[in-house]
Amino acid sequence: MSYRRALLTRWSLRDRLAVLVVAVTAAFLVGAVLVLLAVSGQATAMAADHGADAAVVLTSDVPDGAPPGAAVFPLTTARVAGDAHTVVGVPRPNPLGLDLPDGVAGSPVGTTVELAGPDATVARASADRTADAPFPDSWLVTDAATVRELGAERALVVRDAESAVPDPGAPLVGALSFFLAGTAGVLETLGVVCAGVAVLVGVVVFSVTRMTVRERRSTLVALRATGASARRVRRLVAARAALLTLAGATLGYGIGVIAPNAAATAAVRFGLPVGLPLSLDTRAAALVGAILLALVCVGGLAGALAARPVVGGAPLDESDTGSRGWPGGPRLLPARAVVPTTATLTVFVAFVLVVAALGGVLGSLGATGGGAGGVVTEPGSVHPVDSHIPVAYADELRRSGVAASPEILLFLAHDGRAFPARGVDFDAYRAVSDATLVAGRAPTASDEAVVGDDLARTLGVDPGDSLALGGSTVAAVGTVDIVGAYDARGAADDHLLVSLPLARHLEGVPAGAANVVRFGGARAANGTVAVLGVSAPDRVARGETVTLRVRLRNVGDDAATRTVRAAFDGARETRSVALDAGERRTASFDFAANAAGTHTARVAGATRRVRVVAPGTLTLAPLPARGPPNASLDVAVGTVAGERVEGARVAIGSNANATTADGATRVRLPATPGRYEMRASAGDRRATRTVRVADGAVRGPGVRLHVPERVSVFGAPRAALRVTNPWPAPLERSASITGPGVDRTTTVALDPGAERTVTAAIARRPPGSYDVAARVGNATASTSYRVTGDARLASALAASGRSAGGVGTAGILSRAFGNLGLVLATLLGLGVLMTVGSIVATFADAVQARRRDLGVHRAIGADPRWVVGTVLADAARIALPATVAGLALAWLTLRALSWAGALTAFGVRVAPSVPLWTVAPVALGTFALALVGAGALAVRDARLDPSRLLGGGR
Known part of the structure; x- marks a missing residue:
């Protein structure tokens, strides 16, 4: 070699x-x-597929004519019945494709609106607000000529975006930019x-x-x-x-x-x-x-x-x-x-x-944004921007003595620069963070904002400046006047803090909701096992078992035990429930229902009313409220214990029949229109239902709507709509359930005597009473439920110092x-x-x-x-x-x-x-x-x- x-x-x-x-x-x-x-x-691929369609610039000089490829939306401040409103004028044509309102849209109730502007006072008809208008709900929308007559103080110039990250201006949908x-x-x-x-x-x-x-x-x-x-x-x-x-x-x-x-x-x-x-x-x-x-x-x-x-x-x-x-x-x-x-x-x-x-x-953009304590997100959400939780979380935490701040996350861009923003109540925000004002004052109106010191340098803005903002994940437009600057640690110093109402508009968050609730580092004394909800039957037969259920969750980082007490009709039971970190469990307590009447059940500090009735108490399956004369109707008779009743007499008007072994019979409705009482009897037991007979009445299904009487502010109730077909011919109807945060519609096809249950999840809501309605064809049903606060869960969250929901994503x-x-x-x-x-x-x-x-x-x-x-x-x-x-x-x-x-x-x-x-x-x-x-x-x-x-x- x-x-x-x-x-x-x-x-x-x-x-x-x-x-x-x-x-x-x-x-x-x-x-x-x-x-x-x-x-x-x-x-680059995302920019090609999802780039900004339009960009908006706020200018203090209102041009007489529109620049090439753009439209001018003049702005002014006018008083209506003594209250100041921002008024925007819509030109024709415009890149947003908006129709000119026939008068003033978004105005107070009334047929005529009198606007007092800087230069003139005009009267216009009241018009309906179009659903696709990208302006805040508090703004009044009219035509551009009216705003110029009132005295335009500034203007929004909207033009088609030439790039995925417009410069100058703010994209109407800023998240991708x-x-x-x-x-x-x-x-x-x-x-x-x-x-x-x-x-x-x-x-x-x-x-x-x-x-x-x-x-x-x-x-x-x-x-x-x-x-x-x-x-x-x-x-x-x-x-x-x-x-x-x-x-x-x-x-x-x-x-x-x-x-x-x-x-x-x-x-x-x-x-x-x-x-x-x-x-x-x-x-x-x-x-x-x-x-x-x-x-x-x-x-x-x-x-x-x-x-x-x-x-x-x-x-x-x-x-x-x-x-x-x-x-x-x-x-x-x-x-x-x-x-x-x-x-x-x-x-x-x-x-x-x-x-x-x-x-x-990256963490600050999707989580706490600085400060000690923890953050509450919607359980099951994989990223805070996907989370919608009631602001009542913050109310409950504050009632527990823990500082809390409901916040909405915004991802915006302006003049080619990306920057994060948050919708907050500034006083609540300061209570859970180290933010301190270093210039100007705190915001007091929905169109006022404060800017972090570092972001002010990045964007080149100062207190006294105004900005046009586009939406975050929805197409929207808004303006803010920067009234102050604040200093904070870390990335919190690089945020623009706007009001919650404006943030809801820019992010499309429902009223009364936020993305997250941050809370301070205080600790509660009652442990980390929280009560998510309590349930009990509305009615049981005497001699049966009353089962009380309590849903628990350990929101802490370590195993914990909670003592749960339950009581019914003088009987009591105490149990210690041990849960690992993050574990959920349902504990059940069984009591004998020995005495008829209405009794109070207590479990984990909550009360429910339970009615105990005789085992043979008759019940009728859901029946339609209306029917045509001489129509045949199938009626099922049972007991609260779930047994079918044979030989029960079912009568309406002069027509009567007895139930067979399966507890069902067929009766004919009276020939004369009117309101009749359907009576079922077996010995000394009775059950009644009112049916109206009317010429031309459409055969509709029987419907029964059930929603829990009371739910926790942290729970999401479910509505159950039971639909039956009591007619001897098949039925196919559109069934819908509407309520807080739900509008579900489906088609129900039922053979004679068949039934089906349609369910829908209702959105979380702050404490209060809410209505739920259902419609199947022409048949309707409605009920209400009450949302109650749950201070124990708020305290447990504060004790845990961690979030109640997951963090991750489902979107771009x-x-x-x-x-x-x-x-x-x-x-x-x-x-x-x-x-x-x-x-x-x-x-x-x-x-x-x-x-x-x-x-x-x-x-x-x-x-x-x-x-x-x-x-x-x-x-x-x-x-x-x-x-x-x-x-x-x-x-x-x-x-x-x-x-x-x-x-x-x-x-x-x-x-x-x-x-x-x-x-x-x-x-x-x-x-x-x-x-x-x-x-x-x-x-x-x-x-x-x-x-x-x-x-x-x-």
Whole structure:
């Protein structure tokens, strides 16, 4: 084998280590390119499919005519019956496709409205507000000419959006623009960090290449001594380094492609909201190929540079032999090792700080937004923006003595910049956060807002300015006057705080609801097991069992026990119910119903009324309220105990019949129209129902609507509509249930004598009485229920300090945030691998540079344990200042970039801190890696014969 082939292809263990180090570095670059291109490509696709249709700009100069491709909606403030209202004028035509109202829409009740504006007073007819108008409910809508006559003070200029992130102006639906602009900021921030990481590539490759050259030093010196030219030696060394780098780059390519896809698969398996395409398309393949080619070229160049001392005849390590570099520095290892170690740690710490800060930004956009305590979301919702919960949560918490703030999350964009906003009651918001006013005053009207100090700098606004806002996830328009600025910690300082009514308009949240309720850090004293609801039968037969049920949930983070007491008709039972953290359970209590009458049942502090009747009490199946003359009607007679009654006499008017063994019979309605009483009798037992006979009456079904009489403010009741067909012919009717937050319609087809139950979930509502109605064809039924507060659950939530609902997503924004979380986690993992490789390579190079010195110490009798201990001590002396310097340099660099506004994501200025959870792992990890990397090689070399160390053999 020629010396050229041997030099190029014979690789030692240290060469393989070099390949592995290059591989983890290449894996980071490849993985970063793939995930960043995937997010960028997804954002581009979303922009093409869901870009903003129109943008709105607020101007104080009301133009006489509309700019090309735009429409001017003049605004003014007018008084109606002494009350001030914002009045908007609709031009014709306009990009929103709105029809001109015939008068003034949204006005107080009345046929004529008198508007007193700055310049004139006019009277107009009252008109109905169109459902698709994007303006707040408090605004009055009329034609543009009327507003100009009143005296237009400012105007909204609406134009077709030319891009997915309009500039200038605010998109009418801002959530997607918010994500696109925010993602661009995240990619720019990560790009800055990855560029810094790329600088390390040259350092790492040079270190490992120099290590392999040093290992072949004797061979290279022999080649030079036997006549090999300096150019030939440099070419051989460069080729060898390029081959090593190529092998590492190839392995790194595989790791960089597999790792992100594995992370995405794992995230999906664990139910996380991700959907990021990580395929290697043509664009990604070209960029990855260019990066790997550049990496190989850097490796070859590093090999040529590392060979220069050998070619020039100078020893590789004489420049700092024996130098400590600083007082208390290393005694054996070269002090120069602190430079690459510091560089590696600076980039890694900067990367960790940016990832942590970006993670905090994403968390603040969808969760608490800063401050101690916890957050309540709708149970079953997977992301707070999907959650709709009653503001009564906050009322109950406040009654428990816990500060609470109902909030609505908004994702907006303005002039091409993304920024987060919240609908809040500012006083309640301050009670659960550290926000303090630093300029202006607190908002008092629905169109007033306060801005965080950092966001004011980002958007370039101050108290006294006005902004036009588009909707978040619905098409809407609103304006705010900024009346104050506040200061808060973290991302909370980058929010615009608007009123709850305006936020409901911009987000499409129902009245009386919010996305989340944040509460303070106070703790209640009654445990974390909360009562979700109590149920009891309305009526039972005497001698049967009355079953009382209580639904419990442990909202705490630890197992807990609650004592539940129940009582009925003088009997009592007490039970301790143990629940694990987050567990739900229903506890049942059975009591004998021995005495007829109405009794009070008590369970877990709630009361219910239960009527106990004789077992044979007759009941009638649901019957229609109307029927045509002489029509035949099937009637079923039973008892409250569920038994069919045979031989019962059923009569209406002069027509009568007896029930058969199945408890049913058929009777004919009277021939004369009128109101009749249907009577069922069996011995001394009676049951009656009123039926109206009318000419032309349509045969309709029997209907019975049931809703629980009382429910907790934290419960969602269900309406049950029982539909029966008592006629001898089939029926097919449309059935509907309407109530709070529900409007369900379905088709019911019933054969003669058949029945069906239709159910519908009713939305949560604040305490109060609510009506539910049902209609099946012409048959109707209605009932009401009462929502009651539940202070125990509020106290339990406060005691737990955690949320009542899940956090995740079902929509575009939620998946987008999930994808960004995957990006951050993947890059962080690859960054850790790269840092491990860099640290190991640095200390492996440092130990090898002192291999001859180790041989000298061993030759004069030094104990191997002394050698290992000295190397480990030097590794610690190098790692300590490198860690401190790396932390300081990373913090100073990122602080400077953040102050300059270069690190901004989703409108939030990324202000990296150095928290303990970051410092401690980095410091410990550095020491561990330094000791392991240096110690492993020191142990290996200490076991070798000193002659091999002095001779440079492998």
